[in-house]
Amino acid sequence: MATRRSGRRIGILGHVGNKNLGDEAIIASVIRQIRDRYPDAEISAFTSHPEDTRERHAIPSFPIRRGDPQSGSAGTSRPSKLSRLVARIRATGKAAPWLYGLLKLVRRSARLCWGAFAEVRFLAQCHNRLKDIDLLIFAGSNQLNDYCGGPWIFPYDLLKWCILAKWVGAKVAFLCCGAGPLDSWLGKLFIKCSLSLADYRSYRDEGSRRLIESIGVAGDNPVCTDLALGLELPHAAQPESATSRLIVGINPLPFCDAHHWPEHNEQIYQGYVRKLAAFARWLHERGHSVVFFPTQLRADPSVIQDIRRFLKGSGAADLENPLVDRPIRSLEDLIVSISAMDIVVATRYHGVVLSVALHRPVLAIAYYGKTGDLMAQVGQSDYVVDITSFDPNALAERFVAMESRTQTIRRELAQRTPLLRQALAREYDRVFRLLEEGSRVGAVDEQMAALARPNG
Numbered sequence: 161m162a163t164r165r166s167g168r169r170i171g172i173l174g175h176v177g178n179k180n181l182g183d184e185a186i187i188a189s190v191i192r193q194i195r196d197r198y199p200d201a202e203i204s205a206f207t208s209h210p211e212d213t214r215e216r217h218a219i220p221s222f223p224i225r226r227g228d229p230q231s232g233s234a235g236t237s238r239p240s241k242l243s244r245l246v247a248r249i250r251a252t253g254k255a256a257p258w259l260y261g262l263l264k265l266v267r268r269s270a271r272l273c274w275g276a277f278a279e280v281r282f283l284a285q286c287h288n289r290l291k292d293i294d295l296l297i298f299a300g301s302n303q304l305n306d307y308c309g310g311p312w313i314f315p316y317d318l319l320k321w322c323i324l325a326k327w328v329g330a331k332v333a334f335l336c337c338g339a340g341p342l343d344s345w346l347g348k349l350f351i352k353c354s355l356s357l358a359d360y361r362s363y364r365d366e367g368s369r370r371l372i373e374s375i376g377v378a379g380d381n382p383v384c385t386d387l388a389l390g391l392e393l394p395h396a397a398q399p400e401s402a403t404s405r406l407i408v409g410i411n412p413l414p415f416c417d418a419h420h421w422p423e424h425n426e427q428i429y430q431g432y433v434r435k436l437a438a439f440a441r442w443l444h445e446r447g448h449s450v451v452f453f454p455t456q457l458r459a460d461p462s463v464i465q466d467i468r469r470f471l472k473g474s475g476a477a478d479l480e481n482p483l484v485d486r487p488i489r490s491l492e493d494l495i496v497s498i499s500a501m502d503i504v505v506a507t508r509y510h511g512v513v514l515s516v517a518l519h520r521p522v523l524a525i526a527y528y529g530k531t532g533d534l535m536a537q538v539g540q541s542d543y544v545v546d547i548t549s550f551d552p553n554a555l556a557e558r559f560v561a562m563e564s565r566t567q568t569i570r571r572e573l574a575q576r577t578p579l580l581r582q583a584l585a586r587e588y589d590r591v592f593r594l595l596e597e598g599s600r601v602g603a604v605d606e607q608m609a610a611l612a613r614p615n616g
Contacts, residue, residue: 177209179457182510185388226282300387304339306347315350334361339368365533406502411511437470438552
């Protein structure tokens with residue numbers, strides 16, 4: 161890989177900094193790829209929590225939206241003062257309903273006006289931060305959605321940064337992004353406009369490409385794979401065990417939990433927890449060591465606690481954890497922990513991705529099609545179950561089938577993942593070609609594109 165002219169200014173935009181280690185793997189991978197090609201490049205990040213990004217990745221970081229930490233905007237200060245005023249006279253308002261109604265109207269109007277003013281001020285700050293950027297990369301993850309917060313969160317964020325980047329003359333690339341759910345007409349419009357403004361765009365899975373084309377984004381829409389697979393990770397040889405005892409990692413997520421999932425259904429969440437608890441008990445009874453581990457450090461630990469509550473009172477209540485002295489606080493901790501496991505059972509998408517990258521046999525519990533697409537890319541479609549329909553017995557059957565093939569699966573992953581990294585390298589080459597004067601992004605290399613397709 162040739163080293164190009166230094167002095168480039170490259171921005172990385174991602175809705176990260178929320179203690180989701182899978183998303184942090186994406187940012188780490190993009191930074192590494194930039195450094196390999198442009199050792200002296202000035203890299204900046206635009207994220208949801210810039211303080212966290214600065215600490216984890218040691219690069220200057222700024223907020224994506226007004227109201228994020230260190231946004232430099234007091235966007236909610238004046239409405240909150242008005243709210244306190246309304247609270248003080250609420251008793252009077254109850255006695256005079258017409259007055260209370262009038263005050264509510266005034267409060268709404270004040271919030272709207274102040275919010276518009278604060279947003280314009282924040283956009284001016286964003287413009288200043290972008291004006292020296294040569295290339296803005298929208299870095300992977302599932303950013304093309306309106307599922308979390310509606311059209312005014314992810315879709316609006318992407319559109320405003322796209323417009324600002326084009327305004328200052330920067331190139332814009334959406335690199336291996338995931339899409340969906342995308343349901344509102346306004347969210348679809350914002351996403352369509354953003355992608356149409358981009359100088360380059362690609363997706364991490366076939367489902368995302370199909371969704372984006374269905375909303376009218378025509379032209380070249382290549383599929384590659386997840387950016388986290390571009391990380392250079394250690395692959396220590398796995399010794400043949402002298403016993404049949406395995407270390408099995410279980411990575412849950414708060415599916416339909418009221419505290420952490422957009423769609424709330426306590427019955428579905430409790431059913432999911434009970435199934436994983438029953439499966440963990442079955443593993444324990446077969447003599448295996450069971451390790452519960454998070455990849456989202458805010459949301460996953462509470463699910464692990466709920467699973468342990470269901471295990472309480474059974475013979476497996478205190479499952480031996482051989483990795484108990486390795487708490488997970490960073491991406492590096494997560495990689496070390498997964499590397500020590502023989503088999504991984506993961507629901508989080510990046511729990512699957514990082515296990516694959518580390519050549520660990522993984523049994524995937526899929527909550528979206530992206531997981532199935534990834535497992536197909538690495539030839540492991542037989543080891544995927546659907547989160548809404550699986551039961552502990554089905555999971556146990558897949559596990560038994562995998563148990564006898566662990567070394568074979570490791571070899572298969574060792575053959576597949578380098579090909580996906582090659583496909584990613586070609587994607588980066590195409591994106592960074594935007595920085596070369598007079599050069600244009602060429603046509604997609606069909607051989608490389610085929611590597612990233614399911615069963616490619």
